[in-house]
Amino acid sequence: MTRYWTPRAVVFGIIAVAGLVGTWTYNAIAIIERTDFLGDWFNNGPAVGSLTTDLLVMAVAGGAFIVIEGRRLGMRHLWAYIVFSGLTAIAFTFPLFLMNRERHLERQRQHAAAHGHEAEPGASGQGSTVPA
Structure with missing residues (x-):
């Protein structure tokens, strides 16, 4: 286990849980109170508009990073991080990806060590990777 x-990986896992609990606490309140969630999000003045733009740009950048880095490392099911970010929160799925990325890199390092290879640059997050 x-x-x-x-x-x-543990730090990113803790951040992912905090992101899920933090966002869904407020989502649950919005659901219980039957508030206009999207209306509140988009129509509450320039400060909220600024935060919305900030979050959306970060979500797009995070999604691009997930796809580009995940493909580079040969990770699977990258689509799930993107889809579930819309269903849960990017504050959950992005650190979850980072956690699984760290675990993937560690698996590559252990695989290389077990087969008498030095860890290639990709195993530390740079350059090409050792096949898993």
């Missing part, structure tokens, strides 16, 4: 869990 603890195989491939690095300290960085």
Whole structure:
């Protein structure tokens, strides 16, 4: 169970849980109170508009990073992070991706060590990767 869990993976996992709990606490309140969630999000003045734009641009950049980095490393099911970010929160799915990325890199490092290879640059997040 603890195989491939690095300290960085644990930190990203904790951040993912905090992102899920934090966002869905407010989502649940909005659902219970039957508020106009999207109306509140888009129509509450320039400050909210600024935060909305900030979040959307970060979500697009995060989604691009997930696809580009995930493909580079040979990770699977990248589409799930994108889809579930709309159903849960990017504050959950992006750190979840980072957690799984760390675990993937650690698996590559252990695979390389077990087969007598030095970890290639991709195993530390740079350059090409060792096949899993």
